[in-house]
Amino acid sequence: MVNPATSTWDSEAVSVLQRMWGAGNSASVIAAAMHRSRNAVIGKVVRMKLQRANGWPVTMKARTASQTRTKALSSRTEPARPVSYLKARDFHCHAVLDQRGADGLRMRCGARRLKGASWCQAHYLAYFNHSRSP
Incomplete structure (x- = not known):
């Protein structure tokens, strides 16, 4: 103390x-x-217990995993163009494709990833549907 x-x-x-x-x-x-x-x-x-000028508290209640997943899956997806592994940004889907770019490195999906996940909606659903099948 x-x-x-x-x-x-x-x-x-x-x-x-x-x-x-x-x-x-x-x-x-x-x-x-x-x-x-x-x-x-x-x-x-x-x-x-200080607050910002905009009224937001310092800490906010974290969303549960189910709230994040439900909101994330309801978001719209945009057409994806593969992105070079080194040019991929944090907001890109982290799924690695079986394609290689001009630099010889693997390509990433390039779609915008879901909030709270590392993959876009298509790769997220493909992974979880595949992992749950008997």
Whole structure:
């Protein structure tokens, strides 16, 4: 248990934290400015129950897996063009295709991946339908 008398969060540090957090600065930026760790800043923000200027709380209730999957599967899919393995971005489906690009590397699907999953809707359903068959 931390002794309040030895706490490094004096009233001036708390006011700076409140001002910077309310202005929308990230915990990393605040930590660098205050010469503290990012975890120390996040911990203090959570304990103080600070909110952003837009009214969002620091922590939000996480969605359950079934809520994420249901919402993700209901989203529209767009036609996919294969993407080179090295040019694939985080939002691309991570399914590796049996094709090779001009650079000789495998290609990725290229479709937008589902939120909360690594694959697009087609690869996600193909995997789970295949894995559940007897």
